Amino acid sequence: MPVWPIHFRRHGDDFRGLTTIGPVLSVGRVIEVCELSKRYGPTVAVDGLSFTVRPGQVTGFLGPNGAGKSTTMRMILDLDRPSGGQVLIDGVRYRDLSEPLRHVGSLLEAKAVHGGRSAYHHLLWLAQTNGIPGARVRKVLDLVGLEGVARRRAGGFSLGMTQRLGLAAALLGDPPVLLLDEPLNGLDPEGIQWLRNLLRDLAREGRTVLLSSHLMSEMALSAEHLVVIARGRLLADTTVSDFIEANSSSYVRVVTPEPERMRDVLTAAGIRLTDGPDGSLHAYGAGAVRIGELASADDLTVHEVSTQSASLEEAFMSLTGDVLDYRTEGGQR
Amino acid sequence: MSATAGRAVVAEWTKIRSVRSTAWTLLLALVLSVGLGYALGRTFRDISGLSREQQEAFDPLYPTFYSLMLGQLALVAFAVLVVSSEYTSGTIRASLAAVPWRGRFYGAKVLAGTLVAAAAALVTVTATFYAAQAGLGPRAVSLGGDRVVFAAVGACFYLTLICVIAMGVAAMLRSSALSLAILLPLLFLGSQGLGNVPKVKTVTQYLPDQAGMVLMHLTGPADDPRFGPEYGQWGAVGILVLWTAAALVGGYLVLRRRDA
Structure with missing residues (x-):
């Protein structure tokens, strides 16, 4: 067995001396999902999905509940057998990785722990399967802040503590690839902040981090890249900022006591308008400066001219809206 | 065995020893077998109330190992839970x-x-043997001679394999409740005499617990067609091995095929 260099690293308080047990990889691993499909009888859960997750950034895996995120993650880990297609991690199927926990760390559902077993023993047997030294178990327990309850039965843990134990298990093999399914569920705001920073640090080291969520707002703060799916199909594979830009139509909100005159002026200038719910006008295709200038040129009284940009949540809704509508009409699932 | 496979076995051992149900079920098997074994031994210490024919046919191995048929239920519960x-x-x-x-x-x-089941079986059978002999007093047999040793080894063999069968069944059914709901009545009813009901016997005599009773000399006088099954001790070994192989293969096929 080779002796790897041990690195003691400190990334502020959030990264309490996580030691690596393998070489620090300057280049992380790539996850390639190729034409992946999963059918359960007549129901299609994942439908010809292809995307690539790259190292060095946190990739958000986003989709409404039931979109196929968890199924995809289980297929990446060879837990579920695809109906078609395959997943390669650096060109290799998961089951062909020797010591897989040293390559891929995963957190699927949080409650995947025997309630009668202590946190320490849960991590110990995991470590033993992949030849990970026992000292590492203590290290990850420290890292996730469970060192004080290591000997307590996991059945008595809160959801947040169980999530932390799941994270400890994912980090056990110091893997270059992390797959986390809804890891922020059950964490308190402090815990969410801590995990975001931790994942960002791990990505910055060159690791590949795939993080799923059904909440767009989480992704805006946690991820740099986005893979969006709905009904098992890929909707977008882009950066977070490009995603917002492409899917949100920002507009200028105009409030005036003379809406009819304002409408004439702006329409004459080629600006498209819609009526806001509160009697305001929403102007598209022109900035606030130009609208202000047009109004002042015609001596129009203006109470408000403000740029409104759609939130990530709105962008997400507008993108998945069609798909969700279709689902409701189709009466499937 | 490769290093990877060895690690997997060590990890499974960690899983087994780190839950309380292991200690509870194994302890229960021991207490039930030893306690009932001693009580049965006491009952048969004085057999003067039996007829002359019954006295002649009396086999001290019957009260010695009969309690294992009860204790096995706790062992099976252990194996299912694993x-x-x-x-x-x-x-x-x-x-x-x-x-x-x-x-x-x-x-x-x-x-x-x-391995855990075999160790538990060895301890339970040995303790039960001596507890029953203590109960039998003057009628006790010593742990010597082919017949007694074969029965004791057979008891360990049976208890171990019934645990393996239980693990295979649990792997097929993937549910504690369902596995126990099938295994416990099967083992309990069998030992309660289904094996002696004439028509039913032609089928039930091939159930694993009936083979186990043959191994442990719990089926009545040897060669008496009214009681025991139609096969001998080596036949019983074969039947147990076949059941075990079937359960293991069934469990593997389900595990290999199903999504986790």
Whole structure:
């Protein structure tokens, strides 16, 4: 067995001396999902999905509940057998990785722990399967802040503590690839902040981090890249900022006591308008400066001219809206 | 055994020893077998109330190992939990992510469970033997001679294999409740005499617990067609091995095929 260099690293308080047990990889691993499909009888859960997750950034895996995120993650880990297609991690199927926990760390559902077993023993047997030294178990327990309850039965843990134990298990093999399914569920705001920073640090080291969520707002703060799916199909594979830009139509909100005159002026200038719910006008295709200038040129009284940009949540809704509508009409699932 | 497979066995041993149900079920098996064994021995210490014919046919091995038919239920519960707790707790996904080769995972789990079951069987059978002999007093037999030793070894063999069968069944059914609901009545009804009902017997005599009773001399006078099954001790060994192989293969096929 080779002796790897041990690195003691400190990334502020959030990264309490996580030691690596393998070489620090300057280049992380790539996850390639190729034409992946999963059918359960007549129901299609994942439908010809292809995307690539790259190292060095946190990739958000986003989709409404039931979109196929968890199924995809289980297929990446060879837990579920695809109906078609395959997943390669650096060109290799998961089951062909020797010591897989040293390559891929995963957190699927949080409650995947025997309630009668202590946190320490849960991590110990995991470590033993992949030849990970026992000292590492203590290290990850420290890292996730469970060192004080290591000997307590996991059945008595809160959801947040169980999530932390799941994270400890994912980090056990110091893997270059992390797959986390809804890891922020059950964490308190402090815990969410801590995990975001931790994942960002791990990505910055060159690791590949795939993080799923059904909440767009989480992704805006946690991820740099986005893979969006709905009904098992890929909707977008882009950066977070490009995603917002492409899917949100920002507009200028105009409030005036003379809406009819304002409408004439702006329409004459080629600006498209819609009526806001509160009697305001929403102007598209022109900035606030130009609208202000047009109004002042015609001596129009203006109470408000403000740029409104759609939130990530709105962008997400507008993108998945069609798909969700279709689902409701189709009466499937 | 490769290093990877060895690690998987060590991990399964850690799983087994780190839950309380292991100690409870194994202790219960010991207490039930030893306690009932002693009580049965006491009952048969004085057989003057029996007819002359019954006295002549009396076999001290009958009260010696009969209590194991009760104790085995706790051992079976242990074996079922070794496998089914993976499914009831959801640990199976972590297990298969850590050991993606399902044959290796299954083999390691069954091997670790079998080693523990064999050790528990050895302790339980030995303790039960001496407790029953203490109860029998003057009618006690010593742990010597082919017949007694064969019965004791047969008891350990039977208890170990019934645990392996239970692990295979649990792997097929993936549920503690369902596995126990099938295994416990089967083992209990069998030992309560279904095997002696004439028409039913032609089928039930091939159930694993009936083979176990042949091995442990619990089926009445040897060669008496009114009681025991139609096969001898080596036949019983064969029947147990076949049941075990069937359960193991069934469990493996389900584990290999199903999504985790």
